[in-house]
């Protein structure tokens with residue numbers, strides 16, 4: 001280090017350029033702040049480079065390949081061939097388009113972008129280590145958005161053939177076989193995708209159901225579909241140890257008292273993600289963490305250190321990109337002197353499984369646990385003309401409303417385009433819409449969206465396209 | 470017992486920026502929903518909830 005090195009002054013320092021950080025940076029710049037963003041890796045964070053975007057690209061390619069193999073339309077004969085390296089190259093162009101877009105947006109908003117690793121030296125000062133040198137920055141405000149990384153199992157450490165979602169997304173060929181440890185949404189999305197590409201997939205889940213955070217009615221349909229692709233799903237299975245050789249891995253797991261082994265080309269560990277809070281020097285500046293290692297924040301996204309904010313996967317709540325971005329806007333607005341707070345009635349969650357699952361607000365079980373009297377309306381895809389014409393008649397839309405007021409409390413959709421259908425329901429909940437409000441809104445025909453209207457009518461006891469018993 | 474405070478996101482934002490606690494505003498919208506006008510009426514001092 002150079003003696004007498006200069007400390008640069010910056011106004012708003014954003015650490016991390018994922019969906020939390022880059023959105024925070026842009027909103028702060030829109031509000032007239034001068035902003036510096038530092039990321040040690042690629043712009044766009046996990047979501048754009050190793051998460052949402054590449055996984056969805058592979059999922060849609062796999063879906064297309066599978067659908068083409070067994071054309072669902074009688075009279076339309078197709079043959080499918082797969083050149084996986086081209087699929088990967090395409091996925092990479094998708095990622096580059098999106099990350100390039102982030103770069104353009106940051107530049108367009110006159111945001112100073114630095115590549116380097118940040119750690120705090122003082123409550124108002126951070127050091128940035130680039131490849132060649134270190135620099136100190138004194139800031140007025142800082143937003144920490146350093147995200148998360150895959151959890152490693154101590155007994156089954158990452159290696160050449162024991163991999164995380166990062167490596168699974170960049171396989172250069174479809175593995176012959178794959179064991180997935182962890183049946184959460186990332187494990188299910190990736191397991192199902194590689195099964196469709198032709199891998200023999202085994203999913204091991206510790207609890208008694210895959211997608212344990214979702215109601216059994218939802219996970220059951222995904223499970224049925226996984227079996228169609230010859231995926232072995234083992235629940236209540238505890239992975240114990242792994243042996244690796246030149247050609248593959250042998251994994252040992254316990255199922256109750258019994259011990260089993262399974263062999264595959266790779267083991268993909270998707271048991272959860274850990275917040276990137278350890279190497280920032282948070283303890284030296286006294287930022288409080290929760291017992292899970294997450295950063296404690298208030299409703300303005302402020303940490304225990306004045307002028308330092310935290311957002312995204314490193315703070316409590318759902319580890320989802322749209323939650324990170326929402327918090328990014330709140331933090332930026334608070335810094336700019338606005339009265340913003342984290343204030344939402346609901347936040348949608350989507351699993352891009354086949355069929356897709358999307359939920360928002362309370363489930364029926366949640367509502368009952370809160371001692372709420374509810375009306376429930378469920379409408380099947382099989383009774384929707386558009387769904388049948390799409391050859392996608394599997395699934396349902398379910399609404400949960402307060403019995404007395406009719407106020408919509410929650411919704412669950414499983415089936416084609418569930419990920420898009422859920423947006424209307426989130427809006428309805430935020431606006432305080434009732435079942436009648438939804439039922440009286442004209443939905444275009446024939447569309448999947450009509451199921452939203454009809455499930456509201458089911459809950460109200462007067463549906464047209466199903467018979468009330 | 471506390472009733473649920475019901476207001477659209479834009480109304481919640483308007484109240485926040487105006488320094489109004491929604492629990493003090495008398496709702497006139499359907500299902501006890503607080504409308505922007507309700508917040509404006511509160512701000513004008515014409516409205517005093519218990």
Ligand SMILES: Cc1cc2nc3c(=O)[nH]c(=O)nc-3n(C[C@H](O)[C@H](O)[C@H](O)COP(=O)(O)OP(=O)(O)OC[C@H]3O[C@@H](n4cnc5c(N)ncnc54)[C@H](O)[C@@H]3O)c2cc1C
Nearest residue numbers: 016018020040045046047051118146147312313319320321
């Ligand atoms: C396979 C997979 C699929 C997913 N699919 C979805 C999905 O479909 N929908 C969804 O909502 N979410 C999805 N997620 C989750 C989503 O990616 C995260 O919730 C989101 O990326 C969190 O955003 P973030 O801004 O908090 O952090 P991140 O996106 O993790 O970004 C953090 C950034 O900070 C940088 N950084 C870390 N430490 C430092 C440091 N000391 N100095 C400088 N820079 C640093 C990192 O390089 C990184 O770029 C998926 C995740 C995975 C792994």
